[in-house]
Amino acid sequence: MQSFDDKLNSILLNVEKPARYVGGEWNTPDMTKHREGDFCFCFPEVYEIGMSNLGVAILYDIINKEPGFVAERCYAPWHDMGEEMRKHDISLFSLETRKPLKDFTVVGFSVGFELLYTNVLYMFDLAGIPFRAKDRDESYPIMLAGGPCSVNPAPFADFFDVIVCGEGEVADLAILKIVTEGKKQGLSKSEILARIKNVQGAYVPALHKDGETVVKAVIPDFENAPYPEHPLVPNIEAVHDRATVELYRGCASGCRFCQAGFWYRPIRERSAERCVALAKEMVESAGFDEISLCSLSTSDYTGLEQLEEGLSAFCKEKNVNLSLPSLRISSFKPEMAKDVKKNSLTFAPEAGTQRLRDVINKNVSEEEIEKIAVAFEAGYESIKLYFMMGLPTETDEDLDGIVEICKKLKWLYYQKRHKRGLNISVSCAVFIPKPCTPFQWEAQISLEEMHRRQMYLRERLRAVKGVSFSYHGAETSVLEGALARGDEKLSYVVEKAYKLGAKFDCWTEYFKWDVWQKAFAECGLKMEDCVGAIDTDKALPWDFIDTGVSKKYLLAQRNLAYQGITTKNCREGCNGCGANKLGRCTIC
Amino acid sequence: MLVLKYEKTARACFISHIDLLKHTERTIRRAEIPVKFSNGYSPHALLFFSAPLALGVSSKAEYLAIDADMSASELLARYNTSCAEGLKASKVFECSKNPNLQGKVVASDYIFPIKYHDIDLSNGFEIEYVRKGETKKEEVGSKIFAVKNVDGKLCLCLATGNTNLRPDRLLGMLNAMFGANMKATDIVKVAQYFKVDDRLIEADEYLDNLE
Numbered sequence: 196m197q198s199f200d201d202k203l204n205s206i207l208l209n210v211e212k213p214a215r216y217v218g219g220e221w222n223t224p225d226m227t228k229h230r231e232g233d234f235c236f237c238f239p240e241v242y243e244i245g246m247s248n249l250g251v252a253i254l255y256d257i258i259n260k261e262p263g264f265v266a267e268r269c270y271a272p273w274h275d276m277g278e279e280m281r282k283h284d285i286s287l288f289s290l291e292t293r294k295p296l297k298d299f300t301v302v303g304f305s306v307g308f309e310l311l312y313t314n315v316l317y318m319f320d321l322a323g324i325p326f327r328a329k330d331r332d333e334s335y336p337i338m339l340a341g342g343p344c345s346v347n348p349a350p351f352a353d354f355f356d357v358i359v360c361g362e363g364e365v366a367d368l369a370i371l372k373i374v375t376e377g378k379k380q381g382l383s384k385s386e387i388l389a390r391i392k393n394v395q396g397a398y399v400p401a402l403h404k405d406g407e408t409v410v411k412a413v414i415p416d417f418e419n420a421p422y423p424e425h426p427l428v429p430n431i432e433a434v435h436d437r438a439t440v441e442l443y444r445g446c447a448s449g450c451r452f453c454q455a456g457f458w459y460r461p462i463r464e465r466s467a468e469r470c471v472a473l474a475k476e477m478v479e480s481a482g483f484d485e486i487s488l489c490s491l492s493t494s495d496y497t498g499l500e501q502l503e504e505g506l507s508a509f510c511k512e513k514n515v516n517l518s519l520p521s522l523r524i525s526s527f528k529p530e531m532a533k534d535v536k537k538n539s540l541t542f543a544p545e546a547g548t549q550r551l552r553d554v555i556n557k558n559v560s561e562e563e564i565e566k567i568a569v570a571f572e573a574g575y576e577s578i579k580l581y582f583m584m585g586l587p588t589e590t591d592e593d594l595d596g597i598v599e600i601c602k603k604l605k606w607l608y609y610q611k612r613h614k615r616g617l618n619i620s621v622s623c624a625v626f627i628p629k630p631c632t633p634f635q636w637e638a639q640i641s642l643e644e645m646h647r648r649q650m651y652l653r654e655r656l657r658a659v660k661g662v663s664f665s666y667h668g669a670e671t672s673v674l675e676g677a678l679a680r681g682d683e684k685l686s687y688v689v690e691k692a693y694k695l696g697a698k699f700d701c702w703t704e705y706f707k708w709d710v711w712q713k714a715f716a717e718c719g720l721k722m723e724d725c726v727g728a729i730d731t732d733k734a735l736p737w738d739f740i741d742t743g744v745s746k747k748y749l750l751a752q753r754n755l756a757y758q759g760i761t762t763k764n765c766r767e768g769c770n771g772c773g774a775n776k777l778g779r780c781t782i783c
Numbered sequence: 784m785l786v787l788k789y790e791k792t793a794r795a796c797f798i799s800h801i802d803l804l805k806h807t808e809r810t811i812r813r814a815e816i817p818v819k820f821s822n823g824y825s826p827h828a829l830l831f832f833s834a835p836l837a838l839g840v841s842s843k844a845e846y847l848a849i850d851a852d853m854s855a856s857e858l859l860a861r862y863n864t865s866c867a868e869g870l871k872a873s874k875v876f877e878c879s880k881n882p883n884l885q886g887k888v889v890a891s892d893y894i895f896p897i898k899y900h901d902i903d904l905s906n907g908f909e910i911e912y913v914r915k916g917e918t919k920k921e922e923v924g925s926k927i928f929a930v931k932n933v934d935g936k937l938c939l940c941l942a943t944g945n946t947n948l949r950p951d952r953l954l955g956m957l958n959a960m961f962g963a964n965m966k967a968t969d970i971v972k973v974a975q976y977f978k979v980d981d982r983l984i985e986a987d988e989y990l991d992n993l994e
């Protein structure tokens with residue numbers, strides 16, 4: 196009989212980028228060590244994207260550092276591989292030891308984006324695991340989900356036995372140990388789940404009673420929390436193929452549309468010393484030629500200068516590039532522009548007028564936009580601007596403001612450089628009301644209105660020379676909006692959509708709008724109904740999660756938004772959102 | 784110039800040549816090998832590879848020239864502690880100049896895991912393979928330099944480099960001729976040859992004697 200490896204080898208020769216499926220990356224932890232229990236981390240996207248995910252890397256590392264426990268990985272097989280696996284009757288397996296997912300103690304999915312829900316089912320399907328928790332007995336692994344979408348787990352809760360709301364650093368390992376122990380003792384699935392329920396952040400849908408609260412998991416000591424100093428080195432070029440250092444969690448800006456900014460509170464910074472040490476260790480152990488600093492607003496980081504100082508000699512000596520992403524205008528310092536490669540500046544004013552920026556609490560003033568002149572002086576010749584359209588209270592005047600900003604930048608450039616030729620690229624996403632934000636009750640603009648505003652802006656930007664314009668698909672934004680605030684009923688829509696052929700929805704070329712419309716219709720729902728305004732006194736599907744930030748605070752923020760009143764940056768003093776009851780904000 | 788002879792086996796045989804370049808750069812950085820960098824706007828490490836290997840095919844004889852000032856034995860030791868599974872080096876050569884691996888290597892030996900048969904090439908050798916969904920026919924007799932018996936197995940010496948014959952393209956024909964069921968992952972490259980005055984010289988021998 197053909198061995199599994201043999202069978203796999205012949206398949207790998209028929210698919211694109213076979214290195215996606217072979218594992219064996221440098222820095223792979225010891226897979227031969229004694230294993231009492233094991234955890235397979237699944238990321239519902241292709242290898243190159245999954246390998247770029249810092250969250251999974253952190254959690255994978257924690258479990259593998261624990262004696263007696265092993266973590267492995269699995270990414271969504273690309274279409275061709277999925278087909279080959281079905282044809283040859285190969286069940287979805289882990290990269291490290293090629294073990295079927297079915298045979299792990301715990302299988303955990305990182306769900307970071309609403310448009311990945313169908314890929315979760317695609318992976319369940321390839322693994323031969325029934326979609327709904329109620330259809331799985333003790334013979335299956337405990338199926339867990341975590342990641343940013345746990346902010347509203349309702350649309351996928353029925354698929355999982357447990358959902359970790361918040362930070363998985365402590366919870367995942369604790370759950371793995373409980374399941375391992377429980378299986379050893381011969382406990383039933385519900386007995387095991389009852390024990391899991393006591394872990395902070397663990398939401399067990401089957402045992403959840405009305406009125407119960409799940410407190411978001413927050414790691415107690417962010418500074419010293421375990422970090423993957425010896426990260427895996429991707430087999431094929433990943434989207435973020437470099438040493439990534441997480442400077443802090445949370446964000447002090449409080450932009451009212453931003454889910455991550457509220458969800459990752461309390462705000463905790465890591466010291467520059469530790470960040471420098473981590474970056475060096477990562478480069479030395481992995482051989483990366485680039486270090487990137489990761490956090491929601493990197494240039495706000497207190498120790499930024501110290502960090503750059505601590506790394507500059509090292510980077511020079513090792514020929515390593517230090518890249519600084521997501522700069523905010525208000526924190527742009529000319530020194531920062533000096534040494535970095537002068538490819539392109541990135542700024543995110545998010546809205547075209549001061550009025551609307553005040554509504555969304557994006558604290559970027561006109562004077563600050565003028566400060567970009569410093570960067571032009573420093574040699575920059577192109578700039579990327581990020582905006583959002585469809586924000587609450589937005590009018591065409593605000594869209595005109597985007598055009599005005601472009602004109603202003605061109606003028607500033609001409610003033611400083613005495614020539615034309617500034618390249619501006621404007622990228623405009625569609626606003627999506629997200630849970631755990633002051634805008635969670637807002638309506639999303641209709642599909643037609645999205646199209647109209649996109650065309651409106653496109654026409655006007657066309658008249659400005661040197662500006663290129665790109666915008667997100669309106670249809671995917673509607674779907675994202677519908678899923679983000681959806682309830683349990685949406686799980687049937689997701690399942691239906693998958694069965695009708697939806698998967699890899701994040702890929703424009705595979706996104707099937709008609710399939711999704713059909714899936715909603717067959718479940719007796721209308722997508723438009725899921726993206727309308729929500730009454731503020733209506734119960735929300737995610738109300739049972741205590742994120743630290745009180746609903747009262749979010750409501751107050753919403754009222755301030757309507758009055759166009761901004762809230763100060765948390766670095767200037769606490770605004771009393773409530774998150775610090777789950778851990779100290781280290782910035783004020 | 785130092786030249787490493789390394790393998791590309793097991794899982795590593797699925798790593799494409801482009802990705803291998805990046806892998807090796809990282810291995811060199813991890814191993815703290817003081818490789819020289821090119822000048823210019825975006826400097827790159829001065830590493831020179833032998834011709835790309837077809838995806839899936841293994842090799843015991845890949846070569847990599849490295850411009851670094853260090854002892855050969857130390858390079859070998861350091862490289863081997865820092866390279867990923869399936870990419871271990873077996874030998875190192877010291878050369879006074881860049882051996883120009885891509886330009887001067889013209890042939891390679893591949894072992895196909897079937898019993899040795901003498902293949903008559905006097906009337907040419909036509910193969911059929913699928914490329915981008917299209918079935919192609921090609922006369923490749925002139926690109927097969929020798930049919931050898933290596934430990935009772937079939938070994939073919941095939942054109943490599945500018946004129947190239949991918950070993951996996953012969954599989955269809957060989958499987959049909961000998962009732963076999965070989966696939967690309969069964970093929971192993973075991974040697975490369977430099978061309979000197981119309982003569983093929985095995986790479987190890989050539990590099991050992993390179994002035």
Ligand code: SF4
Pocket residue numbers: 447460461462765768769770771772773774775780783
């Ligand atoms: S607790 Fe205070 S400082 Fe911390 S995030 Fe909330 S408002 Fe900001």
